Amino acid sequence: MINARKAIVRAAVVYATLIVAGLMGSAPASAHKLKVFASAVGDQIQGGAYFAGGGKAGGASILIQDGGGRTLAELQPDANGRFTYFATEPGDHLVVAKAPDGHQATWRISAAELAPAFPTQADDETTRGQGRVSPGLEGRQPSQEAVGAASAAAQQTGHAAPSPQLPAAIELAVARQIRPLREQLAAAQDRARLTDILGGIGYIIGIMGLALWWKSRRAPRDTP
Amino acid sequence: MAHIPDGVLSAPVLIAGATVGLGLVGTALRRLDYDRLPQAAVLSATFFVASLINVPLGPSSAHLLLNGLMGLLLGWTAVPALLVALILQAVFFGFGGLVVLGVNTLNLALPALLCALLLGPRLSPRSTPSQAFRTGLMAGVLGVLLTGTMVAISLGLSGEAYVPAAKILIAVYLPLAIAEGLITATVVAFLSRVAPETLAGETQGRAAP
Numbered sequence: 001m002i003n004a005r006k007a008i009v010r011a012a013v014v015y016a017t018l019i020v021a022g023l024m025g026s027a028p029a030s031a032h033k034l035k036v037f038a039s040a041v042g043d044q045i046q047g048g049a050y051f052a053g054g055g056k057a058g059g060a061s062i063l064i065q066d067g068g069g070r071t072l073a074e075l076q077p078d079a080n081g082r083f084t085y086f087a088t089e090p091g092d093h094l095v096v097a098k099a100p101d102g103h104q105a106t107w108r109i110s111a112a113e114l115a116p117a118f119p120t121q122a123d124d125e126t127t128r129g130q131g132r133v134s135p136g137l138e139g140r141q142p143s144q145e146a147v148g149a150a151s152a153a154a155q156q157t158g159h160a161a162p163s164p165q166l167p168a169a170i171e172l173a174v175a176r177q178i179r180p181l182r183e184q185l186a187a188a189q190d191r192a193r194l195t196d197i198l199g200g201i202g203y204i205i206g207i208m209g210l211a212l213w214w215k216s217r218r219a220p221r222d223t224p
Numbered sequence: 225m226a227h228i229p230d231g232v233l234s235a236p237v238l239i240a241g242a243t244v245g246l247g248l249v250g251t252a253l254r255r256l257d258y259d260r261l262p263q264a265a266v267l268s269a270t271f272f273v274a275s276l277i278n279v280p281l282g283p284s285s286a287h288l289l290l291n292g293l294m295g296l297l298l299g300w301t302a303v304p305a306l307l308v309a310l311i312l313q314a315v316f317f318g319f320g321g322l323v324v325l326g327v328n329t330l331n332l333a334l335p336a337l338l339c340a341l342l343l344g345p346r347l348s349p350r351s352t353p354s355q356a357f358r359t360g361l362m363a364g365v366l367g368v369l370l371t372g373t374m375v376a377i378s379l380g381l382s383g384e385a386y387v388p389a390a391k392i393l394i395a396v397y398l399p400l401a402i403a404e405g406l407i408t409a410t411v412v413a414f415l416s417r418v419a420p421e422t423l424a425g426e427t428q429g430r431a432a433p
Contacts, residue, residue: 033227033319051278104232196316197276201269203312208265215258 034060034103037186038095040087041175043117045109048183049081049097052190056081060099067092067111090118116171119164226289226332226371227275227313230321234382241378242326245307248333252303260301263422267294268305272312275319286400292367293408295336296343296360297415297422302336303329327378335370339363347412349420356416356423357409364408368401 034057038047045064049057062075062083072093077083087093093109233241267290274288294302307329313319320328343366346359415422 033317034229104229106231197273200272200309200312200316204265204269204272204308207308208261211256211261212258215261 033190034097034099034105035186035190036060036062036095036097036105036107037183038107038109039175039179039182040109040113040117041179042172043087043114045085045087045093045095045114046179047083047095047107049077049083049099049105050187052187057097057099060097060103063096063098065094065096067094069094087114087117090114113175116168116175119168226328226375227310227320228324228328228331228375228378230323232382233324233327233378237378237381238323238327241324241328241330245326245329245333248303248330248337249307252300252333255300256304257299257301260298264298264301264305267298267302268309271306272309275313275317286397288400288404288407289332289368289371290404290408291332291336291371292339292363292365292404293360293411295339295367296347296363296408296412298336299340299344300337302340303333306332306336331371331374331378334374335367338370339366342366347416347423349423351416351420351423353413353416357413360409360412361405363412364405365401367408368397368404372397372401 033052034049035052036047036049038045040046047062049060049062051057056079058077058079058081060077060081062077062085063071064073064075064085065071066089072088073085075083075085085093085095091111091114093114095107095109097105097107271290271294274290276287278287291302291306294305298305307325310320310325310328310332311322314322314325343359343363347356351359412423
């Protein structure tokens, strides 16, 4: 009987160790929270949905809303959680990611971020055209072409008056370059920090201490 | 899954959750067993940290809940222990929102209390380790499945679109329930061997004063 009991307990310890090891191994200190990141490159809003600290949220659905909360589009990200939305108007955009089990995350794209793709000078229709085409479908090449074209244009017109296309092209190139950096930064902020964990445990111990102190103050009156 | 973020649930669900949660915490504080506070703090800290270790499961990711274990070992004291840990998780890690704190507390604390009331009397300092193991297994499985059901109900009451998703949710959390059952069982069986006095069930705890 005692041996049987010991065997059960030993088996249980082995099971639990395996399970805990499995948990640790598959997702080391990852956090349980849906996150979404998005940034504007030209007139495209590109982004990804993921669980903080690890897995991609391919099963999430993405809503693009304007500043007033009106839904502009509903997207289904690919298996890696990536999505792309072509903005049709400048202005604030809100990217909302929803997982089917009730997780939700938002990311705001400010009007300023989209502004370069939508020049305000209505007269310069060619700039607008180039600015909107260049970020898009052909990948890395067009931005260099755009910069080249812009600088060529600048040389033609002389040093005194740089082309209006140049700032837009530069903004586009910079946005594309810093995008991965911003994404990494956002992901790094999601990781649970040791200070947070220790702080939380400290709070719990502190609250227990307060409750016990409260009890000890009342104790002399409670017991004769 | 037990951490529903802000902005998902509808206002009536939030208000109902907050009201019932508040009542539950009030009752728990009146019944607070001060002798169990150090235990409660240790389990609260464990619950707080356990949420950081996750396994991807289907379209979501899951972590241990431990509310069955907390209910079994703490009885009513589990309610403030869970509340404190949930507040700290929301503040430090951003798990769950502060507005949905009532609903989240309820979703974890009610199963814990049910475990305490249904399974607590089966445990006593004289329980054998195998009895303790079986009771722990049931508490772990019951805690996770009830919490999963309550999360699904909270989502379902907030909007039709969540109902099919909620069904998936329950299916996905079956493996978690088994893992949690085994871990809870191991902990309880271990306690019955090394520190059987900690297994005074809820009934004994209340009869004592």
